[in-house]
Amino acid sequence: MKKLxxxxxxxxxxxxxxxxxxxxxxxxxxxxxxxxxSDVENxxxxxxARKAGVPAIYIAPGPRRTRLSPEAEKEYARxxxxxxxxxxxxxxxxxxxxxxxxxxxxxxxVNIHPSLLPSFPGLDAQRxxxxxxxxxxxxxxxFVDAGVDRGPIIVQAAVPVLPDDSRDTLxxxxxxxxxxxxxxxxxxxxxxxxxxxxxxxxxxxxxGPVFGNTDRRGPS
Amino acid sequence: MKKLxxxxxxxxxxxxxxxxxxxxxxxxxxxxxxxxxSDVENxxxxxxARKAGVPAIYIAPGPRRTRLSPEAEKEYARxxxxxxxxxxxxxxxxxxxxxxxxxxxxxxxVNIHPSLLPSFPGLDAQRxxxxxxxxxxxxxxxFVDAGVDRGPIIVQAAVPVLPDDSRDTLxxxxxxxxxxxxxxxxxxxxxxxxxxxxxxxxxxxxxGPVFGNTDRRGPS
Numbered sequence: 001m002k003k004l005x006x007x008x009x010x011x012x013x014x015x016x017x018x019x020x021x022x023x024x025x026x027x028x029x030x031x032x033x034x035x036x037x038s039d040v041e042n043x044x045x046x047x048x049a050r051k052a053g054v055p056a057i058y059i060a061p062g063p064r065r066t067r068l069s070p071e072a073e074k075e076y077a078r079x080x081x082x083x084x085x086x087x088x089x090x091x092x093x094x095x096x097x098x099x100x101x102x103x104x105x106x107x108x109x110v111n112i113h114p115s116l117l118p119s120f121p122g123l124d125a126q127r128x129x130x131x132x133x134x135x136x137x138x139x140x141x142x143f144v145d146a147g148v149d150r151g152p153i154i155v156q157a158a159v160p161v162l163p164d165d166s167r168d169t170l171x172x173x174x175x176x177x178x179x180x181x182x183x184x185x186x187x188x189x190x191x192x193x194x195x196x197x198x199x200x201x202x203x204x205x206x207x208g209p210v211f212g213n214t215d216r217r218g219p220s
Numbered sequence: 221m222k223k224l225x226x227x228x229x230x231x232x233x234x235x236x237x238x239x240x241x242x243x244x245x246x247x248x249x250x251x252x253x254x255x256x257x258s259d260v261e262n263x264x265x266x267x268x269a270r271k272a273g274v275p276a277i278y279i280a281p282g283p284r285r286t287r288l289s290p291e292a293e294k295e296y297a298r299x300x301x302x303x304x305x306x307x308x309x310x311x312x313x314x315x316x317x318x319x320x321x322x323x324x325x326x327x328x329x330v331n332i333h334p335s336l337l338p339s340f341p342g343l344d345a346q347r348x349x350x351x352x353x354x355x356x357x358x359x360x361x362x363f364v365d366a367g368v369d370r371g372p373i374i375v376q377a378a379v380p381v382l383p384d385d386s387r388d389t390l391x392x393x394x395x396x397x398x399x400x401x402x403x404x405x406x407x408x409x410x411x412x413x414x415x416x417x418x419x420x421x422x423x424x425x426x427x428g429p430v431f432g433n434t435d436r437r438g439p440s
């Protein structure tokens with residue numbers, strides 16, 4: 001099977017990146033991480049990529065704190081296209097992307113968010129969940145559109161909030177599911193099984209035995 | 221154990237009422253349904269109550285469609301207090317309650333909502349969930365405050381959305397969990413185990429074997 005070429009944008013630690021790299025190197029998913037790009041020169045994510053033999057690039061984001069400058073964004077796009085990236089996976093990438101970039105990779109950008117969207121969009125979703133007092137939260141892999149943490153949902157996992165949870169114990173429990181569902185969602189895309197209808201997605205049945213069939217928590 | 225006296229307000233079919241009645245009559249929960257009041261004269265909920273030997277009253281709601289008139293609301297409160305109701309449980313009660321009533325039963329009104337709040341408050345939460353395209357939804361029992369479908373959460377259950385779900389198949393799957401968690405939440409209250417801190421609740425550990433220990437889906 002031809003591998004899906006994925007480019008990952010990451011600003012930080014890159015543990016989701018690591019989960020994707022591990023699943024791709026072990027052959028669990030039909031994905032090749034073609035490039036990792038960061039807006040942070042010493043991001044751990046870049047180190048992880050290099051260690052795995054994946055091209056790792058720092059591209060300066062420009063002067064603003066929460067977005068890329070238009071010039072920087074063009075450079076990001078160019079670097080992705082040069083490596084024939086089919087899917088752009090955001091993994092803790094802390095910059096909002098503009099319309100130009102979104103159009104260029106229209107319907108081909110995915111993100112992971114540490115809540116059961118539409119609950120708790122935005123920053124520190126785990127703390128938001130804890131402070132709201134929900135008994136269940138989770139993680140969501142979704143396509144990126146112009147909204148913040150909106151866009152059609154590909155996979156969600158539900159995660160319990162336990163009585164003694166701190167922000168960090170809850171975040172760790174959610175992260176385990178993130179590491180499971182991000183590779184799973186990419187595999188669904190690699191297999192051409194994700195059909196988008198309006199803002200709903202449908203995962204078409206697999207033809208053979210596939211990664212993810214052992215999904216413990218129900219639907220994906 | 222002294223039984224918790226619960227008054228139920230219901231406008232419709234009353235299947236959650238039935239789940240509460242069944243659990244109380246079987247002795248699974250330490251609850252006595254002291255009265256059922258409806259704003260709909262021929263509501264099935266009233267029939268269900270009468271069949272179970274529970275006092276069932278129709279109190280005319282007044283001229284407005286979505287709220288009780290102030291006079292009607294006073295009558296509701298009187299009818300509940302006359303029967304020494306400790307907890308008011310809303311079960312498909314289609315009227316907004318005013319501050320007077322909320323103050324009178326402050327912290328003692330509970331409601332059930334067919335979603336994982338804060339996602340999908342308001343009407344037809346199941347259809348909202350389906351149209352948004354989430355892969356998980358659920359049900360929430362919460363205390364009622366002045367907000368709509370807000371207030372501290374007592375129990376939630378997560379429910380998968382399946383690929384072929386219609387609004388009705390999804391609603392049926394959610395309803396099963398509603399019937400499980402509404403009695404469970406009332407039992408937590410009956411046992412004095414629900415501690416509210418700000419907008420979070422904590423269910424204190426049980427002292428002995430209790431209803432709900434067989435909870436299949438994690439925390440409550």
